[in-house]
Amino acid sequence: MPSVSQTTFESTLADFFRERLQAGAEDLDPRPQEETLWYLGSLLARFGDSGQVFSFDEGELSIRPLALLYRDAVEVDSHYHRCLILRQLGDLALFMGALFPENYSRRGIGRDYFIGMGGGAYDYLGENARHNRRVFSELADRFARLLELVAAVCGRGREMDATDILQLFQRWRESGDPQLAAQLRSLGVVLPEIGGLH
Structure with a gap:
């Protein structure tokens, strides 16, 4: 059971993330449901505790x-347990895909893997969970866009080095995502026409 200070920390952290998510969501059309933004803020706060991300398996953390x-x-x-596991799967796919894509891309695991795994888990929950079906349905339907929202919200204020910018450029080149293009332009990168890339 979490201590009072841990509960207060998560509550304060969840509020911080919710405010940033709400501000970042203004650029999305359609704007995500408020319930979904609350869920994402709580998810990020929960994963602020590394014990929620890591598990002890086969003698290793x-x-x-x-x-x-x-x-x-x-x-x-x-x-019931299937839904719990799939929620953990969806939440981890969103969190890891948004915050640590470069760690996985070095191992050949791309963005599509996170979208497929997380979107599929949330899709099942959207039809079968006891609670939050609308939230899970939106997370499934808009997983890629919400993954980018979480990445943008958590990445603000972080200095990007040349490797980060190259990885961002590669993601833009693969997806053509206008938000990634805007982020690259804000960093001073001049982008070629996407049709001219091979």
């Missing part, structure tokens, strides 16, 4: 791979 969480969800008999 590590982040359980998304594919193994998916396997766990498929193999579990209880509908």
Whole structure:
């Protein structure tokens, strides 16, 4: 059970993230539901505690791979436990895909992997969860856009080095995402016409 100070910390951190998410969401059309922004703020605050991200598995403290969480969800008999595991899978896919994409891209794991795993988990929850079905449905339908929102909200104020800018450029080149283009331009990068890239 969390201590009073831990609960206060998470509450304050959740409010901080919610304010930033609400400000960042103004640029999205359509704007995400308020419930979804609250969910994302709580998710980020919860993962502010590394114990919510890491687990002790086979004698090591590590982040359980998304594919193994998916396997766990498929193999579990209880509908309730399946939903819990899939929520953890969706939340981790969103968090890791938004905050640490470069760590995974070095291992050949791209953005599409996080979108597929997280979007699929939230899609199931949108149809089968006891609570928050509308939130999970929106997270499933708009996973890529909300992943970018979380990345932008958590990345503000962070100095980008040349490697970060190159990775951002690569993501823009692969997706053509106008928000990534705007972020690159704000960093002073002159972008070629996307049709001219091969």
